[in-house]
Amino acid sequence: MIDTPGELLTNVPRNRKLKITGLEGGSRMRQFIRRMGLSIGSEIKLVNSAPFAGPILIEQNGNKTAIGRGMALKIKVEVLE
């Protein structure tokens, strides 16, 4: 759906270093995750994914943030290592 390289944040293995490469949803989506200091280029880790299509949990600089599934589906990442 997003024409930037990378995989969906919901599809990558856990506890690997990731880099946000693309966001769907324009400035509104950027504003939304900017609230938590996240943006394209942010290095994160996927630490948990709640069942029943619940939110996902990511880590940035040692801080954990839960992101609703609908929003997480708009984030594309590249697995760094």
Add this chain to the structure above:
Amino acid sequence: MKAVLVGPPNTGKSTVFNAIAGYKSVVSNFPGTTVKFMRSTVRLGGKSVEMVDLPGVYNLTAPYEIERSVLDYLIDEDPDVIVNILNASQLESGLPLTMELLDYHIPMVVVLNMTDEALRNGQKVNSDKLGQMLGVPVIETVATKHKGLPELVEAIRHAPKQNLVTDRGISYTAEIEAVIDELSAYIENMSIPEVLSTRYAAARLLEGESYELSKNGSIGTNGLSNTIQQMQHRLEKDKQLPVDTVLLRDRQQTAADLADQVIDETAVEARLLDRLDEWLLHPIWGYVVLFGVLVGLFYIAFGVGAMMEEPLLEGYHLLEQQLLGGLIPGTLWYVVIQSGLSGVGAGIAIVLPYLVPLLFLLTLLEDVGYLPRMAYLTDSFMNKVGLQGSAIMPAMLGYGCSVPAIMATRILNSTRDKIIAAVMSTLIPCSARSVVIMGLVGYYLGVPAALAIYGLNILVIAVTSRVLSALMPSEMPGMLMEVPPYRMPSLRSALQKVWYRVREFVTIAWPLLVAGSILLGIAQFYGLEKSINAALSPLTLLLGLPVATGITLIFGVLRKELSLIMLMQALGTHQIAAVLTSTQIMTFAIFVTFYLPCLATLVVLRKELGTRWAVTIAAITLIIALTLATSMRLIFT
């Protein structure tokens, strides 16, 4: 002098506030919102200081409701000093906000809180060096242990009176600064709020945000937007990223460089607590634990409260009789004192068995850090009724008592979520209504009939929440919530928080309960019961109930279980099945379950959401109760 606490959530901001100024604090609302902040006027070393604890924000660049309220305060209230609280172990993610605040024309003191936690995480922060680099005093604290607070008080007292307009040594990288300078020169003569520096305004305009800039007046006219767009295009072309992203990343890079220079890495203490999430957020075990916590909560809300309430009220009843001993029954004074005392009793029945334990539990779950985990695990379920996971807490507390449940909506981040959650908690049958459901329907018609009412209730709540959330779309497109590390709770600050909440109830709702009770007593004394019943007869007739039941519904507003007690009195028998048909019993119970919140709940609703919403919610409950009870009557007769 006004000192305002600004910082991200989970940095111990409120603990710092409570430790310095908490004992005299009052809760205030931002105008036109349900966003709360604590305010307290204290004497610090002979100086009268108004301290304000603003809601936590990570940065000011995304103006959602919470951020807007912080911006509003900084611009409209003209504080003398900003006390910027940072979590010492999350310096890198906290500093971007500090950078934004440094661009305000307001003197600032930076607090490095939780330095003990930082040390455990292997980080020793050189606060002197940080202070030099930021150009403002930096004070190290461990607020839960009151460490560093005297130094902080001194720093606040001696904060410079004059604005620090000078460049304070923390800035964007050179090429961004160049663009900001260029735009600054362009907008120099435009009218922006006084506390904002021109370079702040320029950075903001580049980011495409102008909420606080246009607060008093208009900015962005006469070719300005063209100039901004050109600069944005230039930066975007250069960086291959949207400008807001460029600026954010630049601030973060600067913050990371700064943090690098002031943090000495030491040995990390491995904490068992950090591995807790492997279990508590596990797709199976996480829900097992959650279920256990919810059942425990439900049990305490429902079982322990009721267990405490009975002997407590019995004891109070004895005391009441003692106090009434010297008076002659049947006189006006006797009635006034008796009903006044029963109003006091109504307060006791809420505060001790329900309010104190439930608020304590809520605070504990919050302080340990389990609350966000609970929200995380339940988010997908709560989404179905248009809310986020965090709303599970007020809902569960609602089965105990609506008062702490509505107070708990304060953990939610938007007015809209608070309103929907408050409607939900109001509709959920509290323990007092459960007394009516079980005592009336369960006793006379059997437990399945009682359970049917609970089932109907859940259905009604789901539908109501869905309708409300469709009518009030959320500003936030989904969950975005920090999940902080687990922390050992401090008993002192937990009890302090509970006390502040209980105090709100005791000082506002309790006197009203007493007054209402006395008023009803006097009305009964002068034989107004008949007129009240007559006035309510259109309602009772609509519901197909005896006219004599009218007054019981008024008593029920004072305290829900009174409607059952007064029902027996009004009908003149304890054998309710002999005088009411099954349909009438069901109709009465359903009406009492849903109709008007009790007086204490109404007061708390008004306090949390304002008069307009308190009245609206009362109206919603009344409409639902009328619809359900009359259809009940029509279907079964």
